[in-house]
Amino acid sequence: MRILILGGAGLTGPHQIRYALARGHSVTLFNRGRTLLPADLAGVEVLHGDRAAGELRALQGRRWDVCIDNPTTLPAWARDAAQQLAGSVDRFIFISTISVYADMRLPVTEDAPLLPYLGLDRYAETIDSVRASGFRLYGPLKACSEHEILRQFPGRAAIVRPGLIVGPGDASDRFTSWLLRVRRGGEVLAPGTGRDPVQVIDARDLAEWTIRLAEQGTTGVFNAAGPAQPLAFAALLETIRGALDAAATFTWIPASFLAAQQVAPWSDLPAWMPGDGDAAGMMRADIGRALAAGLGFRPLVQTVRDTLAWFDALPAPRRAAVRAGLAPEREQAVLAAWRAARQGVA
Incomplete structure (x- = not known):
């Protein structure tokens, strides 16, 4: 196939x-050229x-x-690209997000209602305005x-809604921060009860399935x-500990206590959401x-080890500036507060 990305x-x-090249396809990229491709892909048409x-043009x-x-978040980007390509591309695959759903209190199916856009002009939104909204506009704009894609490609589009994407190349460190913390060992602040559900997808599994x-010419809407x-979440942390043979112990702290300590799920403790509440279905x-x-998954142990190997190969200044997770001193302060609270109860 001839694939445009x-x-x-x-x-x-x-x-x-x-993956596409290995399977004999030709690939063309369209982008601003501001982010360098890995060296092994330097010959791909851009x-x-x-x-x-x-x-x-x-x-x-x-x-x-x-x-x-x-990468599209903004409807204007989707509209313009779809209009430009409607007559020159047979099918369109749009990578969306699990964050489009209006009600995340319960598990979501692809047919669940989506978030409405309540702004003044969806075509006038910018990436800066998405950031200024605290990313509250992210889901509605997606x-x-x-x-826009379905309007231009009726019956010819696949919409993929991933959850948290992890693995080698993840610059957010949301998953990697847990790997680094468990590898460091000692007493680890573990959020919730341990029974809270967690979903992640290795970027390679998502990419290859796409x-x-x-x-296959597949169309429709899919959660990924x-x-x-x-x-x-307990099984996730235990898998990480086992994969790294780490000397770590987990102290499980209830969501209510973390909230009282102003420790927020997802932002302070990435990849974790309480198993109940407004975002329980996330x-x-x-x-x-x-x-x-046909979506399939490599073993989580492989994702853990490959992600750390990728991170360890980054330049030292980048490795020193982890972009997610609690700072060590903040983690220790919350653990100390939890121990004091438990002693007070006893």
Whole structure:
């Protein structure tokens, strides 16, 4: 196939490219050219343009079998790309997010209602305005972007809604911070009861499945999270400890106590959400439709080890500036407060 990837230099893109090339496909990227591709992909064709400025001229006069849109958040980007490519691409795969759903209190299926956009003009939103909203606009704008793709590619589009994407190349450190903390050993602040569900997907599993969707001509809407069977947060931390042979112990602290200590799920403790409350369904997405469409998962142990190997190969200044997780002194303060509270109860 001839595959066009919008973006392609972020977390999932390089994995998509490698997998597609290994399976005999040709790949073209369209991006601004500001992020360098890994050295092993330096020969891939890249067309340059700026979607924020509506600069799509490089896409004119070409044909592809399928387009994979990785980075779009803004409906204007989705509208412009879809209009430009509607006559030159047979099928479109749009990478959305699990955050599009209106009600995350319960497990979500692909047919659940989506967040409405309540702003003044969805086409006037910018990445800066998304950041200024504290990313509250992220889900609604992704939902609007999905609509733009489906409008231009009726019956010819696949919408993929991933959960937390992890693995080698993840610059957010949301998952990696847990690996680093467990590897450091000692007493680890473990949030909740240990029974809270958690869903993650290795970027390579997501990327490779996306290429297979393209090969099979699959259309429809799919939640994309893992693993195949439900995973509790305690099992996640124990898997990490076992994979790294780490000398770590876990002290489980209830969500209510963490809230009183102003320790927030997801932001302070990434990848964790309490098993009840307004976001309880965020880590319980129904993935049955994706499994039926061929989504598969490598062992979590492999994701853990490969992610750390990738992180350990980064330059020292980058490794010294972990971008997620509690600072060690903050973690120790909360653990001390929990011990004092427990002594007071006793």
